[in-house]
Amino acid sequence: MASVNENFLKLSAGYLFPEIGRRVREYKTRNPKADVISMGIGDVTQPLPPACIEAMHAAVDQMSRPETFRGYGPEQGYDFLIDAILENDYKSRGVQLHKDEIFVSDGAKCDTANIQEVFGADNVVAVTDPVYPVYIDTNVMAGRTGPAGKNGQFEQVVYMPCTAENNFVPDLPKQHVDLIYLCYPNNPTGAVAAKEQLKKWVDYALQNKSVILFDAAYEAYITDAEIPHSIYEIEGAKDVAIEFRSFSKTAGFTGLRCAFTVVPKQLKAYAKSSRAVDVNPLWLRRHTTKFNGASYISQAAAAAVYSSAGKKQCRQIIDIYLNNASRIRSSLHSLGYTVFGGVNAPYLWVKTPNNLSSWQFFDLLLNQANVVCTPGSGFGPAGEGFVRLTAFAKPENCLQALYRFAKIRL
Amino acid sequence: MASVNENFLKLSAGYLFPEIGRRVREYKTRNPKADVISMGIGDVTQPLPPACIEAMHAAVDQMSRPETFRGYGPEQGYDFLIDAILENDYKSRGVQLHKDEIFVSDGAKCDTANIQEVFGADNVVAVTDPVYPVYIDTNVMAGRTGPAGKNGQFEQVVYMPCTAENNFVPDLPKQHVDLIYLCYPNNPTGAVAAKEQLKKWVDYALQNKSVILFDAAYEAYITDAEIPHSIYEIEGAKDVAIEFRSFSKTAGFTGLRCAFTVVPKQLKAYAKSSRAVDVNPLWLRRHTTKFNGASYISQAAAAAVYSSAGKKQCRQIIDIYLNNASRIRSSLHSLGYTVFGGVNAPYLWVKTPNNLSSWQFFDLLLNQANVVCTPGSGFGPAGEGFVRLTAFAKPENCLQALYRFAKIRL
Numbered sequence: 001m002a003s004v005n006e007n008f009l010k011l012s013a014g015y016l017f018p019e020i021g022r023r024v025r026e027y028k029t030r031n032p033k034a035d036v037i038s039m040g041i042g043d044v045t046q047p048l049p050p051a052c053i054e055a056m057h058a059a060v061d062q063m064s065r066p067e068t069f070r071g072y073g074p075e076q077g078y079d080f081l082i083d084a085i086l087e088n089d090y091k092s093r094g095v096q097l098h099k100d101e102i103f104v105s106d107g108a109k110c111d112t113a114n115i116q117e118v119f120g121a122d123n124v125v126a127v128t129d130p131v132y133p134v135y136i137d138t139n140v141m142a143g144r145t146g147p148a149g150k151n152g153q154f155e156q157v158v159y160m161p162c163t164a165e166n167n168f169v170p171d172l173p174k175q176h177v178d179l180i181y182l183c184y185p186n187n188p189t190g191a192v193a194a195k196e197q198l199k200k201w202v203d204y205a206l207q208n209k210s211v212i213l214f215d216a217a218y219e220a221y222i223t224d225a226e227i228p229h230s231i232y233e234i235e236g237a238k239d240v241a242i243e244f245r246s247f248s249k250t251a252g253f254t255g256l257r258c259a260f261t262v263v264p265k266q267l268k269a270y271a272k273s274s275r276a277v278d279v280n281p282l283w284l285r286r287h288t289t290k291f292n293g294a295s296y297i298s299q300a301a302a303a304a305v306y307s308s309a310g311k312k313q314c315r316q317i318i319d320i321y322l323n324n325a326s327r328i329r330s331s332l333h334s335l336g337y338t339v340f341g342g343v344n345a346p347y348l349w350v351k352t353p354n355n356l357s358s359w360q361f362f363d364l365l366l367n368q369a370n371v372v373c374t375p376g377s378g379f380g381p382a383g384e385g386f387v388r389l390t391a392f393a394k395p396e397n398c399l400q401a402l403y404r405f406a407k408i409r410l
Numbered sequence: 411m412a413s414v415n416e417n418f419l420k421l422s423a424g425y426l427f428p429e430i431g432r433r434v435r436e437y438k439t440r441n442p443k444a445d446v447i448s449m450g451i452g453d454v455t456q457p458l459p460p461a462c463i464e465a466m467h468a469a470v471d472q473m474s475r476p477e478t479f480r481g482y483g484p485e486q487g488y489d490f491l492i493d494a495i496l497e498n499d500y501k502s503r504g505v506q507l508h509k510d511e512i513f514v515s516d517g518a519k520c521d522t523a524n525i526q527e528v529f530g531a532d533n534v535v536a537v538t539d540p541v542y543p544v545y546i547d548t549n550v551m552a553g554r555t556g557p558a559g560k561n562g563q564f565e566q567v568v569y570m571p572c573t574a575e576n577n578f579v580p581d582l583p584k585q586h587v588d589l590i591y592l593c594y595p596n597n598p599t600g601a602v603a604a605k606e607q608l609k610k611w612v613d614y615a616l617q618n619k620s621v622i623l624f625d626a627a628y629e630a631y632i633t634d635a636e637i638p639h640s641i642y643e644i645e646g647a648k649d650v651a652i653e654f655r656s657f658s659k660t661a662g663f664t665g666l667r668c669a670f671t672v673v674p675k676q677l678k679a680y681a682k683s684s685r686a687v688d689v690n691p692l693w694l695r696r697h698t699t700k701f702n703g704a705s706y707i708s709q710a711a712a713a714a715v716y717s718s719a720g721k722k723q724c725r726q727i728i729d730i731y732l733n734n735a736s737r738i739r740s741s742l743h744s745l746g747y748t749v750f751g752g753v754n755a756p757y758l759w760v761k762t763p764n765n766l767s768s769w770q771f772f773d774l775l776l777n778q779a780n781v782v783c784t785p786g787s788g789f790g791p792a793g794e795g796f797v798r799l800t801a802f803a804k805p806e807n808c809l810q811a812l813y814r815f816a817k818i819r820l
Contacts, residue, residue: 001619002588003530004679004687008695043481053474056707057467063665064463066804071453071664106516106667106705113700117551120413137699141527178412209411254481255473255706257516269414277414285418289547290523295516295705296665297466394476 007143010154016133016378017041020362027366037401039328039389040372042187042347044252046320046394048301049313052251055304059297073293076284077104077260081299084306085260089245095232101264101280103287104302106257106294108217108246112181113138114290115213115242115261118282119179119269126158126177128170130188130379130386132215135181151381161382162189168340168349169197172204180205182231183215185222188379188388189349190325190341192227198234205240211269211279212241217259220250220318222344238264242279249346251305251314258298321346324398325391331402348389349376353410361387369404417553420564426543426788427451430772437776447811449738449799450782452597452757454662456730456804458711459723462661465714469707483703486694487514487670491709494716495670499655505642511674511690513697514712516667516704518627518656522591523548524700525623525652525671528692529589529679536568536587538580540598540789540796542625545591561791571792572599578750578759579607582614590615592641593625595632598789598798599759600735600751602637608644615650621679621689622651627669630660630728632754648674652689659756661715661724668708731756734808735801741812758799759786763820771797779814 020040028034062068076082082102090097105111113134116125125139136157139145146155153159158177160170168191169184182201184193205212214231222229231241243262247253263283268276304310325342332339338351350373352361358375365371365387376386393401430450438444472478486492492512500507515521523544526535535549546567549555556565563569568587570580578601579594592611594603615622624641632639641651653672657663673693678686714720735752742749748761760783762771768785775781775797786796803811 001684002621002679003533004681004689004692005528005530006681008528008692009681009687011695041482045476045479045481047476047479048473050474053470056470056473060463060466060470063458063466064460066455066457069455069457069662069665071455071662072451073665107702109702110700118415118418120415123413134699141696141699211412252479252481255479255483255703257702257705269412271414271416271419274411277419279414282414282418285421286551289544289551290520292517292519292667293665295667295708297470297707298705 005141007141010140010145010147011137012148012152016374020372020374023363023366024372034370036366036370036372037393037397038372039393039401040374042390042392043254044249044392046252046317048252048256049305049310049317051304051307051310051313052301055300056297059300063296070296073296073299075288075291075293076100077102077294078296078299081303084303088306090230090232093229093233095230097232097262098265101262102260103263103283104258104260104294104299105287105291106259106298108215108244108248108259109134111244111259111261112213112215114286115283116142116144116179118279118286119211123178124156124158124176126160126173126180128162128182129159129381130162130376130383131181132183132187133379135213153381159380162191163382164340167191169193172200176208178210179213180210181213181215183217185218185345186341186347187218188347188374188376188383190343190345190347192222192224192344194226195228195234198228198231202231202234202237202240206236209270210240211267212237213244214241215244217244217246218249218345219245220314221322221346223322224344227344232262238266240267242267247302247305250318251302252317253298253302256298256301258294258302320395321391324393324395327398327402328389328391332405335406342391346391348391350387350389352385352387355385358384358387364408368408369401371401371404415551417551420550420555420557421547422558422562426784430782430784433773433776434782444780446776446780446782447803447807448782449803449811450784452800452802453664454659454802456662456727458662458666459715459720459727461714461717461720461723462711465710466707469710473706480706483706483709485698485701485703486510487512487704488706488709491713494713498716500640500642503639503643505640507642507672508675511672512670513673513693514668514670514704514709515697515701516669516708518625518654518658518669519544521654521669521671522623522625524696525693526552526554526589528689528696529621533588534566534568534586536570536583536590538572538592539569539791540572540786540793541591542593542597543789545623563791569790572601573792574750577601579603582610586618588620589623590620591623591625593627595628595755596751596757597628598757598784598786598793600753600755600757602632602634602754604636605638605644608638608641612641612644612647612650616646619680620650621677622647623654624651625654627654627656628659628755629655630724631732631756633732634754637754642672648676650677652677657712657715660728661712662727663708663712666708666711668704668712730805731801734803734805737808737812738799738801742815745816752801756801758801760797760799762795762797765795768794768797774818778818779811781811781814
């Protein structure tokens with residue numbers, strides 16, 4: 001009798017985005033002429049940079065000729081892309097990494113989901129609250145948690161509240177934790193972590209032999225020169241941190257699928273015998289056994305992101321989104337809202353007015369302004385009383401949405 | 411203290427292909443002018459069908475314009491592709507499936523690797539010997555096996571020998587098994603399974619509440635009208651079988667990455683309470699949580715495989731490889747070799763002459779003919795005394811290799 005992995009049964013059916021979809025569909029059915037603007041889902045709207053388009057056409061042509069056709073590539077990614085990553089993302093910021101510390105993949109969602117596989121079932125997992133649900137759900141599936149409680153939080157997971165009081169960067173936990181998921185610039189709060197804040201965490205991990213899983217998918221949105229783009233800008237981080245990067249929000253690759261993960265060779269985890277084990281070869285074994293490389297076309301496009309034209313074009317696109325963010329921030333501020341994020345990040349974390357719940361404000365916004373947001377409570381209990389807005393809309397839609405915000409009667 | 415998943419430590423470092431690479435490199439260093447022909451690795455050499463090239467150029471152009479740009483697609487794949495799959499791969503063979511039973515992905519390697527996650531840790535896994543190593547290694551990583559014995563086989567796994575005596579289709583096991591990996595047309599033996607052979611397995615699974623994981627990545631190579639392309643051509647299979655398909659060998663997508671998996675809605679596995687649980691929603695939850703869709707460009711190319719031009723072009727490419735296979739088969743046969751496979755499959759399974767071991771014949775072939783094969787023992791103990799040849803070389807290289815075979819002194 002084939003048995004199921006009963007850990008999957010602990011998960012709710014992923015209610016947040018389906019529930020948003022259901023309410024929006026219902027509203028549209030009742031109001032078929034309504035022009036609903038989405039500021040909810042974190043997907044880009046600008047077309048790909050011309051440098052990437054050009055690189056993809058060239059790559060497609062290569063695939064049409066026997067002498068330039070490419071079949072299986074290295075599972076870890078092509079050298080032409082890894083070299084560009086090392087040079088532009090790391091060397092330029094004073095971080096020296098080796099080629100075999102970079103693992104190109106088809107998405108940071110996949111990598112942040114899969115990384116837990118190389119760690120034991122007994123690790124205590126720490127996540128922020130609010131949090132990107134993938135970090136938790138994948139640990140639930142792997143059996144590192146108990147069942148969910150009434151507030152949706154899983155037993156055995158350490159949730160670290162992120163609030164205005166701690167600038168949305170969690171305090172060190174009181175109990176010991178082994179695997180620590182951090183995401184800065186943060187989804188959903190749009191907060192960033194300063195060097196000294198990350199240093200506190202790296203020092204904690206060094207002292208406790210913990211591992212930090214650092215999601216830097218939004219680093220391209222950092223404009224403040226003092227904010228680190230990579231956790232490896234912190235001394236000692238190579239001993240304790242794995243970093244995730246993505247081309248999705250940097251260059252609009254959400255439909256193309258390309259990302260990478262850094263697993264430093266000096267990073268250790270431990271066998272039950274207390275013997276230190278290198279994590280890099282474990283991830284290499286996982287990556288080469290369960291994955292067959294990202295599409296060559298996507299890797300060619302990703303390499304073009306680092307060309308001088310590509311860099312300029314990506315910057316222009318990011319500036320469009322950051323301009324949106326800035327407009328949302330100042331408009332809502334002048335309307336009396338309390339707004340966080342949106343400066344070094346494409347996300348804004350907006351306090352609901354009049355102590356409305358996240359879902360109450362979601363409904364009000366949908367009904368009065370035809371604007372879709374994401375209820376903060378969907379990211380965890382500390383998100384209650386907030387909604388997330390994203391800056392990825394087309395500028396004209398963003399302006400229209402803000403115009404409607406101004407007309408809301410609370 | 412972060413602990414490692416110690417199951418990873420049970421795995422050898424994936425010695426087969428690296429060891430082949432090492433021996434080939436060493437030979438080339440000693441013989442820098444040697445023109446070495448690879449018939450070892452199962453990668454395609456023909457360029458992509460023109461219909462796919464055209465579809466990709468069009469898709470790239472769509473990504474360059476705001477009004478046609480596509481960001482995140484559905485994790486399960488675009489309807490335009492799923493509809494084409496249902497119509498061409500299944501309806502045409504009398505198999506009715508629903509849209510939400512198809513899950514488009516970036517590769518059958520990933521899917522056959524990941525599928526075990528939705529099943530419990532206590533399932534008894536059965537694999538053929540010889541076998542595609544991914545099926546085993548991923549179960550080792552998940553803790554469903556003991557350590558490896560001297561012959562490289564893992565404790566708790568049921569290995570089912572495939573030999574000339576059983577036409578390389580395993581006999582039903584004497585002990586009870588829960589998860590059964592079958593691959594037909596087979597990698598590495600090139601064998602196919604007849605309808606009645608598959609029916610025996612489906613009946614076994616129905617009686618034992620087992621699940622068959624059916625890898626049909628090479629179905630496009632079936633030329634014999636009597637051989638089933640899908641396990642769902644067998645009555646009852648939808649209750650007990652998951653099927654894996656790929657565009658890699660069908661249309662040359664090894665560098666593009668597109669595949670799909672079928673999880674019928676009526677397929678059940680069981681909770682400890684003996685309650686039947688639908689597997690389809692578990693896989694949906696896994697797929698949407700840990701994966702973000704295959705590249706839109708690759709999906710557009712995959713849909714073009716089903717256009718009338720695409721079908722014709724794919725057939726032409728497959729015929730090139732099948733012609734290679736036929737030539738290898740008849741040439742080696744006339745040289746006195748015992749050869750299996752290569753009729754409905756791109757793989758040939760060649761008995762080593764004079765009772766040489768797989769590696770001895772590998773070395774002899776490399777040294778005397780400058781031809782690289784894959785030692786059969788690398789796929790399991792029952793592969794000892796065989797080598798695998800693939801038919802994916804360019805026809806001129808294939809001919810040259812056979813010419814050299816004729817000159818070997820045994």
